[in-house]
Amino acid sequence: MAAITIHNLPDEAHRALKARAAANGRSAEAEIRAILTESVLPPDRIKAGSAMVELFRPYGGVDLDIERDRTPPRAVDFD
Numbered sequence: 001m002a003a004i005t006i007h008n009l010p011d012e013a014h015r016a017l018k019a020r021a022a023a024n025g026r027s028a029e030a031e032i033r034a035i036l037t038e039s040v041l042p043p044d045r046i047k048a049g050s051a052m053v054e055l056f057r058p059y060g061g062v063d064l065d066i067e068r069d070r071t072p073p074r075a076v077d078f079d
Contacts, residue, residue, distance in 0.1 A: 021031035056062045 017031060018028050021028045024031060024034075026034065053061070
């Protein structure tokens with residue numbers, strides 16, 4: 001998981017963030033994670049799998065018989 005540092009956050013924003021976190025029963029760090037996640041991954045986004053289901057629904061759907069390849073990976077030979 002990635003880590004970020006935010007420099008030069010205004011004191012007013014920091015106080016508001018801590019107040020918002022307390023109102024939501026979270027730590028400031030957890031509140032920041034929630035804000036960032038909600039802003040870049042909105043809950044109403046369309047996911048690829050859901051889009052494909054909707055695309056093929058009028059045709060009765062599609063059954064894909066896909067089996068995962070369990071072959072062990074091979075080491076890369078740079079010689």
